[in-house]
Amino acid sequence: MKTGIAFLASDTPVAQAALVRLGARYGNVPVEQAEGIVALGGDGFMLQTLHATQHLAAPTYGMNCGTIGFLMNEYNEEDLDLRLAEAAEEVLNPLRMRAVDRDGEAHHALAINEVSLLRAGPQAAKLKITVDDRERLSELVCDGALVSTPAGSTAYNYSAHGPILPIGSDVLALTAMAAFRPRRWRGALLPKRARVRFDVLEHEKRPVMADADSRSVLNVVSVEIESDPSVAHRILFDPGHGLEERLIREQFA
Secondary structure, X not given: OOOOEEEEEOOXXXXXXXXXXXXXXXXXXXXXXXXXXXXXXXXXXXXXXXHHOOOOXXXXXXXXXXXXXXXXXXXXXOOHHHHHHHXXXXXXXXXXXXXXXXXXXXXXXXXXXXXXXXXXXXXXXXXXXXXXXXXXXXXXXXOEEEEEOXXXXXXXXXXXXXOOOOOOOOEEEEEEEOOOEOOOOOOEEEEOOOOXXXXXXXXXXXXXXXXXXXXXXOOEEEEEEEEOOOOOEEEEEOOOOOHHHHHHHHOOO
C-alpha cells in the first residue's frame, strides 16, 4: 500500500500533532478515496473509526496516541508504507443490538467489543436471559451483564472476570457483573451464531441502561443481541503483534 492513506485522529493534542506530521510526510487523501486508513489515538478512537468507516472497503491500521491501545500498533512514523504493506489482517464481525425502551421505541446499534446492560439506579438489576428462544436463566440479580466478542474479551468483559476468547473461536462470552443471585453463576460461553435476549424484570423499580461500544440507551425493557456477519471490520496489525498473539500474551501477563 504505497498511496492513498487517510489519516484520522482523536481530539487529543498528541494525536492532532501526529496528524499534521504524518499528513505532511505521506499525504492525506479523503477517507472515501483511501486504500488504507490510519487511526491515531487509543482504543476508543479506534472503535469510533471502525464504526464510522464500516461502509468502506479500506482496512484500518491504528497507531497508539492514547492511554489504551489493545487494538492499536506502536506509534512509529518511519516506513509507514512498508508497514502497511506487510501488516497482517484480522476480520471482525460486530454484535448487533436491538434495545426496546419503556416507551416501546426500538434502538439499534453495532458493537465491536461488547453489548452491556447496567443498573441505572440504587437497586440491583433483575434480568431474564433467553438464548435462541429458550429461557436459560429465569432471574439474574446483578449490577449488570454483557455479551462480548473475542476482540472485546480483554476489555470490560475481562474486568468483570469473564474469559479471554481466542480470535477465530466463533464463541461469545456472556458475563455477569457482581452477580448476587445465583451467587455462583459464572456466566456462559455461547456459539457465535447464538441470539441472546435480556428481559428487564421490575424495570420501573430497577431501571437498566444498555450500552453498545459507548452508545447508550436508557430505561430499556428488553435487549436482543446477535453477531452480524454482514458487517466485516478489517483491522491491520504489525507482523507478530496481531490480536491472536495479544490475547494469548494477555493471559500470561
